[in-house]
Amino acid sequence: MINELICITCPMGCRLSISGTPEEPVVEGNKCKRGIAYVKDELTNPTRMICSTVKISGGIHKVVPVKTAQAIPEKYKFEVMKLINGIEVHSPVVMGDVILENVFDTGVNVVVTRNM
Numbered sequence: 317m318i319n320e321l322i323c324i325t326c327p328m329g330c331r332l333s334i335s336g337t338p339e340e341p342v343v344e345g346n347k348c349k350r351g352i353a354y355v356k357d358e359l360t361n362p363t364r365m366i367c368s369t370v371k372i373s374g375g376i377h378k379v380v381p382v383k384t385a386q387a388i389p390e391k392y393k394f395e396v397m398k399l400i401n402g403i404e405v406h407s408p409v410v411m412g413d414v415i416l417e418n419v420f421d422t423g424v425n426v427v428v429t430r431n432m
């Protein structure tokens with residue numbers, strides 16, 4: 317089990333020492349209880365936002381930035397990147413346009429983050 321983490325919930329970046337079990341971790345070094353929730357999530361169901369770019373044709377730029385609209389389970393991150401890398405869109409696109417819907421049945425879409 318992981319025994320140290322840096323909490324990324326806020327800019328304080330507390331260095332956390334962890335013992336106990338993933339379901340009942342004993343956490344030291346946290347300045348607030350959100351650090352405990354962060355550790356539980358990281359140990360039992362880690363999630364990540366995915367930010368990347370996809371190719372775009374018909375405009376000035378060659379790529380447009382995209383991201384997952386919410387965090388997805390970390391176990392899908394490489395598979396989602398593979399899907400993203402295979403996509404090409406055509407200009408114009410608008411911030412919020414969905415380029416991948418409900419990736420891996422997570423309920424999360426991948427969306428464009430810039431008008432282009």
Ligand code: SF4
Binds near residue numbers: 325326329330345350
């Ligand atoms: S434990 Fe609390 S204060 Fe420390 S980084 Fe996490 S959220 Fe911020």
